Amino acid sequence: MNTRSSAWPLALLFAGMVVYASLYPFTGWRVQGVSPLAFLQAPLPQYWTGFDVASNLLGYAPLGFLLSLAMLRSGAGRWSWWLAIALPILLSLTVETLQNYLPMRVPSNVDFALNSAGAAAGAGCAWAMERLGVLRRWTQFRADWFEPTAHGSLVLLALWPFALLYPLSVPFGLGQVWDRLESGLVSLLEDTPFLTWVPLRLETPDPLSPLAEAFCVALCLVSPLLMGYAEMRSLVRRVVFMLTLFVFAFVAAGLSAALTYGPSHAWAWVTPQAALGVGFAALLGMCLLALPRRLCTVLMLLALAVSLTLLNQASDSPYFVQSLEMWEQGRFIRFHGLSQWLGWLWPFAALIFGLRAVARAPIATTRIPP
Numbered sequence: 001m002n003t004r005s006s007a008w009p010l011a012l013l014f015a016g017m018v019v020y021a022s023l024y025p026f027t028g029w030r031v032q033g034v035s036p037l038a039f040l041q042a043p044l045p046q047y048w049t050g051f052d053v054a055s056n057l058l059g060y061a062p063l064g065f066l067l068s069l070a071m072l073r074s075g076a077g078r079w080s081w082w083l084a085i086a087l088p089i090l091l092s093l094t095v096e097t098l099q100n101y102l103p104m105r106v107p108s109n110v111d112f113a114l115n116s117a118g119a120a121a122g123a124g125c126a127w128a129m130e131r132l133g134v135l136r137r138w139t140q141f142r143a144d145w146f147e148p149t150a151h152g153s154l155v156l157l158a159l160w161p162f163a164l165l166y167p168l169s170v171p172f173g174l175g176q177v178w179d180r181l182e183s184g185l186v187s188l189l190e191d192t193p194f195l196t197w198v199p200l201r202l203e204t205p206d207p208l209s210p211l212a213e214a215f216c217v218a219l220c221l222v223s224p225l226l227m228g229y230a231e232m233r234s235l236v237r238r239v240v241f242m243l244t245l246f247v248f249a250f251v252a253a254g255l256s257a258a259l260t261y262g263p264s265h266a267w268a269w270v271t272p273q274a275a276l277g278v279g280f281a282a283l284l285g286m287c288l289l290a291l292p293r294r295l296c297t298v299l300m301l302l303a304l305a306v307s308l309t310l311l312n313q314a315s316d317s318p319y320f321v322q323s324l325e326m327w328e329q330g331r332f333i334r335f336h337g338l339s340q341w342l343g344w345l346w347p348f349a350a351l352i353f354g355l356r357a358v359a360r361a362p363i364a365t366t367r368i369p370p
Contacts, residue, residue, distance in 0.1 A: 006154045007070035013155070014063050015091060017338055021059075022095040028103040036097045039107035056114035057121075063088045064122030072130050073139070081127055088119035147293070150231035152353050156346065157245075160224050163342035164252035167260050170213055170311060171253055171274045172220040175304075175347035178312035208314045210273040217277025218284065219307040221249060225285050226300035227350065230293045230357070242285045246278075294358065301354045304347050 064084055071080035092115035099105035129135050146154070163174055170176070182200065189195040208216060225245055232238045258266035288296070 006151050006158075007066045007073060009152070009155045010158065011063060011066035011070055013159070014066060018059065018063060018091065019095060020338060023098060023102065023105070025104070026102075029101050030103065032100060034100065036100050039096060039100070040109050040112070042109060044110060052111075053114060056111045057118045060088050060092060060115040060118035061122035061125075063091075064119035064124075065126045066122075068123040068126035069135070072126065072135060081123055084123040084126070085116075085120050088122075089116045092116060092119070145233060145237050146231045147233065153227050153231050153357075156350055156353060157224060157228055159342060160346060161248045161252040162339055163346040164249065165256045165259075166339040166343040167256055168343065169314075170208065170220070171217050171269050171271075171277070172249060173216055173307070173311050174220065174343050175308045175345075176311040176314075177344045205314055208310065212310060212314075214273040214277040214280065216307050216310045217274055218280040219303045219310075221246075221278065221281035222284050222288075223300050223303045223307065223347070223350065225281070226288065226291075226296045226303065227354070229288065229291065230296040230300070235289050238289050242282075242289075246282070297354050297357045301351060301358070304351050304354070308347055 067087055068081060068084035071084055092112050096107040096112050099107040126135075142150075164172060168174070168176070182198065185198045186195065186200070189198060225242055228241045228245065229238050232241060253269050254266040257269050261268060288299070291299070
């Protein structure tokens with residue numbers, strides 16, 4: 001089997017996430033005068049929790065799984081299983097060594113052992129699935145449902161629900177970055193002549209009106225929907241994909257609200273304007289089922305551009321800013337803002353993907369089969 005796999009970019013992204021979470025906040029580097037590998041021979045730590053064990057054990061399992069899966073689908077030889085274990089172990093050894101130089105981090109031989117065990121378990125799971133024929137059935141399923149060129153889109157669609165976990169001022173409204181980008185540029189360029197180059201807003205913009213918010217919600221749901229439509233082979237599959245995407249959207253938004261405000265407020269985001277936007281998105285999704293692939297990508301780009309414009313020209317409500325401060329001080333701090341970066345960057349990555357897809361795709365006028 002020699003198939004291009006979405007597991008490669010997913011493994012690379014997950015490795016980056018591991019490095020980010022292990023070395024955050026990347027400040028205060030110093031030399032302690034001890035051997036970088038001294039932690040390997042240190043006594044076992046006296047204090048540890050079940051969360052520490054689970055996070056270190058399970059944190060590297062997806063990386064081992066994805067690397068092993070990518071190598072299996074790429075037709076790698078018998079050494080691929082060992083390589084899928086060795087690379088995460090080397091990564092864990094590297095980040096644990098670098099933690100010697102960070103004041104807020106403590107390298108641990110137990111963490112290193114658990115990371116290695118997790119990577120081995122993930123790689124072993126991938127090989128077991130290969131032996132049982134699960135990967136072969138997934139390959140057949142992917143060939144039946146998606147176009148052969150569906151790689152980047154599958155990665156983006158897999159990341160989309162995780163991007164929704166960060167609290168959003170508008171439900172599903174990813175990419176609202178201008179407020180923080182503006183304040184960051186002002187802080188960086190303060191007392192320099194370049195500050196005049198920043199297009200500062202002289203007046204605080206108003207929040208979106210209820211109708212504009214509903215329209216924005218609809219566009220933010222239609223964008224990933226059209227991305228999936230562009231890779232689907234039939235109308236029936238597009239309908240199933242639409243239902244699946246809406247389920248994941250509701251689960252991710254509900255989980256974000258539950259972790260931010262408490263389980264009893266899981267559906268607090270379902271306001272009248274949000275419900276109107278979801279209904280409009282469902283109606284659009286049904287109307288666009290028979291759209292040609294290339295046109296789906298073009299309309300996805302248009303929906304992304306309009307939604308980003310609306311979101312970044314509006315301000316956050318004071319209530320949302322207050323809830324965001326609660327979120328950043330709460331349990332999500334363990335993610336060190338990873339879902340925040342996903343929420344900021346996902347639409348722009350989708351724009352780049354869509355532009356490349358339109359540039360290289362032939363004009364298709366064929367009708368989508370049922």
